[in-house]
Amino acid sequence: xxxxxxxxxxxxxxxxxxxxxxxxxxxxxxxxxxxxxxxxxxxxxxxxxxxxxxxxxxxxxxxxxxxxxxxxxxxxxxxxxxxxxxxxxxxxxxxxxxxxxxxxxxxxxxxxxxxxxxxxxxxxxxxxxxxxxxxxxxxxxxxxxxxxxxxxxxxxxxxxxxxxxxxxxxxxxxxxxxxxxxxxxxxxxxxxxxxxxxxxxxxxxxxxxxxxxxxxxxxxxxxxxxxxxxxxxxxxxxxxxxxxxxxxxxxxxxxxxxxxxxxxxxxxxxxxxxxxxxxxxxxxxxxxxxxxxxxxxxxxxxxxxxxxxxxxxxxxxxxxxxxxxxxxxxxxxxxxxxxxxxxxxxxxxxxxxxx
Ligand code: 5AD
Numbered sequence: 001x002x003x004x005x006x007x008x009x010x011x012x013x014x015x016x017x018x019x020x021x022x023x024x025x026x027x028x029x030x031x032x033x034x035x036x037x038x039x040x041x042x043x044x045x046x047x048x049x050x051x052x053x054x055x056x057x058x059x060x061x062x063x064x065x066x067x068x069x070x071x072x073x074x075x076x077x078x079x080x081x082x083x084x085x086x087x088x089x090x091x092x093x094x095x096x097x098x099x100x101x102x103x104x105x106x107x108x109x110x111x112x113x114x115x116x117x118x119x120x121x122x123x124x125x126x127x128x129x130x131x132x133x134x135x136x137x138x139x140x141x142x143x144x145x146x147x148x149x150x151x152x153x154x155x156x157x158x159x160x161x162x163x164x165x166x167x168x169x170x171x172x173x174x175x176x177x178x179x180x181x182x183x184x185x186x187x188x189x190x191x192x193x194x195x196x197x198x199x200x201x202x203x204x205x206x207x208x209x210x211x212x213x214x215x216x217x218x219x220x221x222x223x224x225x226x227x228x229x230x231x232x233x234x235x236x237x238x239x240x241x242x243x244x245x246x247x248x249x250x251x252x253x254x255x256x257x258x259x260x261x262x263x264x265x266x267x268x269x270x271x272x273x274x275x276x277x278x279x280x281x282x283x284x285x286x287x288x289x290x291x292x293x294x295x296x297x298x299x300x301x302x303x304x305x306x307x308x309x310x311x312x313x314x315x316x317x318x319x320x321x322x323x324x325x326x327x328x329x330x331x332x333x334x335x336x337x338x339x340x341x342x343x344x345x346x347x348x349x350x351x352x353x354x355x
Contacts, residue, residue: 010217011266016210020250021258027263035295038353043297044271047341048348049332050099050131050274051092054316055080055135058104061135064168065201067232067313073233078308079109081117086125087290087335093126096333098347100128101154101300106135115141116148123149133192136175136182137149146189149351153186154194155179156225159201160215161208162310168201168237183219194223199227199260200252202240207251213260217267221299222350224264224271227278228252230315254282258294263296270351274298280319287319290343297343299346301332 022028029296056079062071078086092100104110119130133147133154133252142153157179159165171177179195186193197212199203216224229252231238237345249257251343256280264273279299288299302309302320310321333343 005150005240013210016213020206029226032260032294035265038265038269039295045341046344047336048298048344049097050101050300051097052101052300053088054304055102056087056104056107056110057312058109059107072234076311078311087120089122089126093128099131101131103133112141112144116144119145119148119150122254135312152192156196158197160212163343164203179305181307195221196225198229200250202237204250205248213263216264223270224273227276228257232315261291272298274300277319284319
């Protein structure tokens with residue numbers, strides 16, 4: 001009997017759950033094909049390139065999974081200067097990427113004024129769109145950066161299960177965390193908003209992951225980033241072994257990540273969805289390509305200068321560490337063309353279907 005017949009309406013939670021737990025390889029091929037078809041129809045063949053610059057690894061938060069958590073005393077901390085960041089943005093423009101993404105831990109050493117100036121200068125001197133991913137900053141900061149010309153903001157909600165969220169995100173005194181409220185505010189400010197989850201967080205059930213995917217649709221996300229949870233040994237979740245799973249635990253595997261990428265495409269047909277570095281870390285040979293074949297339409301080559309890149313160790317063995325900026329960035333156009341997926345032109349903003 002057909003377990004999960006594609007229906008015409010939006011996917012239900014039950015259908016999502018069926019896909020997450022599907023064991024029949026032939027039926028899974030159907031999921032990949034369906035996601036790929038929706039991708040072609042809604043966002044086309046172009047693959048948008050976003051140059052990722054990890055501008056600081058300082059962080060005030062102590063997320064249980066993250067290698068640059070405040071609690072990890074063994075990390076050598078860095079913060080890039082404005083000149084260095086601008087150089088990276090220039091490189092992104094030279095390589096004809098449409099966007100530069102400035103990412104960091106939640107670092108108040110990156111002051112409101114500093115980031116405002118950097119955004120202004122990038123917008124004045126390059127044709128790039130600017131995406132920020134700087135944590136749960138106060139609204140005044142986010143407003144100032146938007147006025148300076150920042151176009152997009154990335155803030156993953158990581159899990160929609162409040163109990164699990166609290167277990168892995170100890171709160172900072174005086175700074176309660178409500179990422180859904182912040183995403184709503186960012187949207188009101190005129191940002192394109194991106195969010196996402198990790199796949200296989202210790203304690204994540206299939207039901208909660210299905211709810212996460214429904215949340216993507218409810219939030220009408222412009223960008224969705226998902227990657228497998230990768231244990232970092234210097235963190236409280238570092239010794240979690242995903243091969244000894246509780247019965248309902250989602251495994252942090254490549255296969256499960258493709259399912260979430262594909263389902264994200266089905267629930268948010270117009271979203272920009274990267275094939276992430278975390279995915280490529282599990283499969284260096286074909287992870288990125290398979291992500292692109294199963295719903296993704298964005299790649300984020302890492303443009304962080306080498307000495308800093310190794311220090312931005314949110315999880316171990318990041319795929320981008322073995323690639324130099326040049327290999328990473330210049331070879332990519334040709335690789336994409338050979339897949340029939342030409343590099344995107346222009347900023348690659350979300351396209352909205354005509355109403
Ligand atoms: N494994 C996988 N992804 C991680 N991130 C942080 N730490 C890890 C880890 N150990 C992801 C989070 C964060 C994004 C920038 O990186 O989802 O939002």
